[in-house]
Amino acid sequence: MSRSEALTTLKGVGPEMAKKLEAMGLERIEDVLEHVPFRYENYNSGTVTTAIHGDLVKWSGTVQAEPLVRYYSKGKNRLQFRLLLEERYVVHVTMFNRAFYKDKLTLGATVTVKGKWDMNRMTISATDLEFGELSDGLQPIYSLRSGLTQKNFSRIVKLAFEQTTSFEDRLPESIRQRYRLWDRETMLTGMHFPDSVETYKQARRSYVYEECLLYQLKLQAFRKMERSGKGRALMLDKQQLNEFVKQLAFPLTGAQTRVIREIVLDLEKPERMNRLLQGDVGSGKTVVAAIALYATVSAGYQGALMVPTEILAEQHLASLQALFEPYGIRVGLLTSSVKGKARNELLQAIKVGDVDIIVGTHALIQGPVEFSRLHLAITDEQHRFGVEQRKMLRDKAELADVLYMTATPIPRTLAISAFGEMDVSTIDEMPAGRKPIETYWAKTDQIDRVHAMVDRELTLGRQAYVIAPLIEESDTLEVESATALYEVLRERFPNYAVGLMHGKLSSTEKDDVMKAFASNTLQILVSTTVVEVGVNVPNASLIIIHDAERFGLAQLHQLRGRVGRGADQSYCILVGDPKSDVGKLRLKTMTETNDGFVLAEKDLELRGAGDFFGTAQSGLPSFRVADPVLDLKVMEVAMQDAVRLLGSEAFWSEATYAPLRQYLKRLDLLVGVRLE
Known part of the structure; x- marks a missing residue:
């Protein structure tokens, strides 16, 4: 059977099941084969005598007595039975809302239970039950929508493998041999049914390289297409440009000079420029x-x-x-x-x-x-x-x-994957004479001292931002709302004008509030993170960020950059009582450095690639298995290989590279890269 066949051709996949799978983007057999587990559980938990109290165990045994079912409020039930393990230990198993197993749990039946082990009571609080012997090795856990169980989906995966007669290799044999990678069938089998941790590691290694190479082929082909597109070289008067730079009110930093040189060279080339300029706030x-x-x-x-x-x-x-x-x-x-x-x-x-x-x-x-x-x-x-x-x-x-x-510094670990099709210029030097913003961490019970600092800055004729993460009360997140803060501050500072800005205001309303703050009509601006974009208010010298531990480092740094734009010393006060070690480390790191690039790398380390930008439009790629941070070296190798392949004659002519050419063709990236 072909991998491109519809899932309904698999035995047991009817219209209802097909609809559930389609909701996950799975329509063909190939889609199921590619839907690899997102994690694995290892239930080789040893024996009754070696297991530790509280362990998650998965043991096989035989039913020793007829199970009991007790019903209680609103149809809920509790199933209990005794299980003989290792032919010598009798343990008690409890399951909730599994009364339907009662008739199947006959005396002497072999079952496998999964759950939490209570060593003192010799009981298992089971969450799952299978009939038959324990299957050793790693148990795949799939990302599924409601209405699908791990058991059902695993069955569908097995059917998909059984009925697939051929697995087309995307990578040519030469690349697989160079990096000791598995062919596609072995790789996918190892991802879905690993018999050991080592098997999984090798399967993942093969999968990650393939993902990275396909992604880099796409990026580098797009880059090549952009550059091969019709452009225009500018004839620049360098002397005139130098005179303009000389008359600026302040000297350029070395980093600015370097970046300008890179941009000018692009302007003079006939190829179109596609460049990212990143630099810290200010x-x-x-x-x-x-x-x-x-x-x-x-x-x-x-x-x-x-x-x-x-x-x-x-x-x-x-x-x-x-x-x-x-x-x-x-x-x-x-x-x-x-x-x-x-x-x-x-x-x-x-x-x-x-x-x-x-x-x-x-x-x-x-x-x-x-x-x-x-x-x-x-x-x-x-x-x-x-x-x-x-x-x-x-x-x-x-x-x-x-x-x-x-102004959001992109960590090197992400730049190669998020912006691999662009040239990247970096301003990694701050202008001389800028006063570093002093950052402090205050506990919530120190708010009076924080307000005293607001008093001091306002008395000196300056202004303050006060940031709250959410605009509505949330019992779950325990975050103060911007509206509640606004009312508190209006009462606390009756002699000053306090403004409120949040995401529910229209664009016009937001602009009106910001204009009032920029003109010093408002002395205090209470806001959610909508104020994060680089508005310039030189008279603002203080920013207070409530529940600061709930923000990422990159976002905290952007918010801090709203002050420090004038001649006065500026301050950032982080208010919060982080309960986790990560939250504490985040605030401590903010007080120790003003370097956005250092903070960006740390933020990535603490939050992971998926949360760094915080928006689906960030351009950050979504991978099934590869991690742009953990697999950086593989991504770098894949980028070099993609550039080499696209520039080689063999890639465009030899049959062994046909699957990769077909991949680019589906993305409409052959036009302008190579006319065939």
Whole structure:
């Protein structure tokens, strides 16, 4: 039977079961074979005499007496029976809501029970029961939807293996031999039915490399396609560019100079730029973007800067206008708030080239926005835009170079997998003279001292952020809401204006609140993490983060970056009583360093790759088995192999590589990579 056959061709998989499997994205036999266990349980628990009190055990024995069933409230029941183990030990087994087993548990029947061992009472609190002898080895545990049991799905997996006559190997024999990898059938068998830990490790090793290679082939093919796409080389006046840099109000750091050189080289190449610029909060990414925009406009083309919020767009507009006005460079602002006649006039000016640089929100990629000669498109805080939005910006200018910027430092361990198709530039140096933000950890019973610090800063004419994680009360998470904090602070600081901002406000309402805070109409801003995006309020010198242990380090660092933007010494107070060691370590680490790259690596270590960005649009790949952090070395090898394969004649001509070529063809990534 073919792997591409529908699951309903398997014995015992009827329409109802097929519907449940389809809800998990499993429609063909091949889908089931690829749905490997997410963990394993090892029930080789030894003997009754070697098991420790509280162990999770799985033992086989024979039923010694007729089972008893007791019913109690609302149809619930308790099943009890005696089991003879090792032909000498009688133990008592208890199961809840399993009365349907009563008639099958006949005297002398052989059964296997799984549960918790109580050594003192010689009892097992069982959670599962199987008829027959214990199967040794690792027991696979699958990720399943409701309505499916581990037992049912394991049966379907076995049927899928029994009825599959051929397993097509994606990897050629030469690669498998080089790295001592298993063929596809052996690998999948080892993942689903490992007879030992060593078998599982080798199967996983083979699976991880295959996943990493396929992913890197996709990334490198996309990268090659992007670069082979029609581009435009700019003729830049280096002397003019150097003069512009010299007149800046402050000297560039070595890291900024290095990054600008990388971007300028891209602008001068005929291939399209696809570059990620990452730098810590306050490292000077905006200045780098401004220099890139100046170079573009000086060469006779337009530039666009897309940001996530209107207030951020307005701040960029003001700073760029002040910087470019002496050079006659025209900067426009396009957001959803620009309406009617003003909008039509701006769209016309963009279309005919009367605007050189356009700053805007997602409005830049919506509707009838036509550019005259757009060459450089910059996206700020790129992880906050969906992949489709970024693609739409690129599509607005077919020949455009694209620069993505982020203030969330990407750990090296993730950059290779999350942004492997991009070139990455890193600003890893802070401007001289910046005062490091002083960070302290306060327990909740020290809140009076925290409020005294707010008093001190407000008395000096400064402002404060107060951050709460959620906007509604939650008994489960025990997190104070922003609304409750707002009321407390209004009462505590009656002589100051307190504002409230959270995710349920409209974009206009959020902008109004932020404008009031930026103009010092509000002295205290209570907010959820919607304030995380880089708004610039130089007069804000204090940020207090409640229940700080519930945030990741990367997010705490972003929030801390809302202060420290002016000449005054700034402070960050982390309020929390973490119960776990991880929570305590997180807050302690924040007080010890201001380095976003150090914190990003630590955050990844504490939270794992899946939680680092915290959004499905982060661009972080989803793997069945591979882990971008644990399997970094494999990912690096796979990247090198993918580049080598795509550049070799054999890959495009020899039959042994046909499955890999077919994989790229399904992704529409052969066009522009290699014309066949």
